[in-house]
Amino acid sequence: MKSIITTVAGEITEVLSKVKEEEAIHLSGQLKKAKRIFVYGEGRSGLMGKAFAMRLMHGGFPVYVIGETITPSMAKGDLLIAISGSGSTGAIVQFATKAKEIGAGVFLVSTNRESKLASISDGILVIPAATKFRRAEEPETIQPLGNQFDQSVHLVLDAVIIGTLGDGDTNETMAKRHANIE
């Protein structure tokens, strides 16, 4: 088991080392600029999106997860963060198309800059990891499906939040925003 853990850690280190700094900085700038942030992803990509949205909320950002019952309507000036390893999942392509029609920005976090979603997005942060589709250009992995993407996207987005927070955003101020009924 220890050797599997070591291999997984190595895979992630390799992927993270290939993330382009300018793309992460671009995302950070868009997060600061957006009136409100909406996050969406299907399946495990969506779970990583929820973790991202939660921490953004702790950082004081106005953020919603698409599909939750209390999520309001989108408007011009809002930003959709679309998380999709493949960049081609039907629902998220549809939601991004709708967001563009409304006048919101779309920022994609994906492995695939040639994807349908990439073609309609205003910005992209490429996480060069393996997906369930095992495209020829994807890295080797011992893991099933999109594990490598899911793990990498979680770490990269956590790092982007840290790099986006202001000086006043300390562990204390963020902890105060954490749910106190749990």
Ligand SMILES: O=C([C@H](O)CO)[C@H](O)[C@H](O)COP(=O)(O)O
């Ligand atoms: O849940 C997922 C699957 O287990 C692969 O790891 C994916 O996140 C889901 O299928 C959505 O796919 P993508 O839009 O390509 O991320």
